[in-house]
Amino acid sequence: GAVVSQHPSRVICKSGTSVKIECRSLDFQATTMFWYRQFPKQSLMLMATSNEGSKATYEQGVEKDKFLINHASLTLSTLTVTSAHPEDSSFYICSAPEPGSRGEQFFGPGTRLTVL
Amino acid sequence: DAKTTQPNSMESNEEEPVHLPCNHSTISGTDYIHWYRQLPSQGPEYVIHGLTSNVNNRMASLAIAEDRKSSTLILHRATLRDAAVYYCILRTSYDKVIFGPGTSLSVIP
Numbered sequence: 001g002a003v004v005s006q007h008p009s010r011v012i013c014k015s016g017t018s019v020k021i022e023c024r025s026l027d028f029q030a031t032t033m034f035w036y037r038q039f040p041k042q043s044l045m046l047m048a049t050s051n052e053g054s055k056a057t058y059e060q061g062v063e064k065d066k067f068l069i070n071h072a073s074l075t076l077s078t079l080t081v082t083s084a085h086p087e088d089s090s091f092y093i094c095s096a097p098e099p100g101s102r103g104e105q106f107f108g109p110g111t112r113l114t115v116l
Numbered sequence: 117d118a119k120t121t122q123p124n125s126m127e128s129n130e131e132e133p134v135h136l137p138c139n140h141s142t143i144s145g146t147d148y149i150h151w152y153r154q155l156p157s158q159g160p161e162y163v164i165h166g167l168t169s170n171v172n173n174r175m176a177s178l179a180i181a182e183d184r185k186s187s188t189l190i191l192h193r194a195t196l197r198d199a200a201v202y203y204c205i206l207r208t209s210y211d212k213v214i215f216g217p218g219t220s221l222s223v224i225p
Contacts, residue, residue: 004159034212043203044160044215093159095213105152105213107159 002028002098006108013084014116020080021111023050023094029074030096034105035067038091050077050094084115120204125220128194136189136219138204143184147206150213151178151189155200160215163189163202199223 003026013019023033031052036044048069049057056069068080081088095107121139128134140149150165164171164178166187171178177190191198203218 006159036215043201043217044154046212046214049212091157095159104162104165105150105160106162107152110157110159112157 002026002096002104002106004094004096004106004108006092006094006111008111009109010112010114012114012116015085016083018080018082019084019113020078021092021094021113023077023079023096023108025075025096025106028096028098030077030099031074033071033077033094033096035069035077035079036093036095038093038110044093047079050079052077081113084113086115089113089115120206120216122202122204122216122219124217125222127222127224128191129224130196131193134191134194134198134221136191136202136204136221137186138188139186140204140206141185143206149178149180149184149187150205150207151176152203152205152213152215153198153200154203154218155197160203165207194221194223196223196225 005024007022033050035047037047038044046059047062050069050071052071058064071077091110093110095105097105148165148167151163152160153163154160164173164176166178166180179188201218201220203215
């Protein structure tokens with residue numbers, strides 16, 4: 001199946017700093033990618049839809065100025081957590097549908113963010 | 117959005133078959149039934165999907181009720197590596213994937 005990678009896999013930062021997480025589709029092009037957040041022992045929560053060449057679409061309750069999304073190319077989307085605080089500590093996961101796959105979604109391995 | 121209902125948790129003995137149920141009574145005609153699973157500290161992994169007919173692949177089988185209001189994911193021989201949270205999701209083509217709580221499967225050696 002198709003491969004989606006994320007970088008970094010794990011990041012620890014100080015409160016108030018910004019952190020950028022990259023999501024790449026390695027062997028296919030993705031005009032759309034999705035960003036999720038997952039707290040311990042909970043399910044994945046969709047944060048936003050990243051659209052290549054246009055603005056991201058955010059789910060209700062997700063602050064767009066807090067979580068900046070840039071879909072710079074057909075294989076790269078980035079999520080920047082601005083002015084991170086301890087409550088932003090979470091597991092961030094991206095996904096992308098493979099074109100022509102009848103809707104299969106491929107997920108990245110996730111990025112563990114810890115804000116001190 | 118059409119929703120799914122799954123048991124919170126299930127247990128299985130190693131090397132025995134596992135039947136994971138999912139109810140989706142409000143499914144529409146264009147909704148595909150997808151199953152994903154998530155191992156601890158990993159991103160979700162696609163398992164299988166179907167529309168009306170039963171489906172088989174190397175990982176599992178998907179049995180879909182005739183009225184499509186329920187489905188069952190079948191793992192033919194559970195291994196310890198199958199311990200994960202299994203999510204049953206309804207999707208229409210390329211739209212976003214919304215996760216419910218899923219079923220946490222424990223496999224007992």
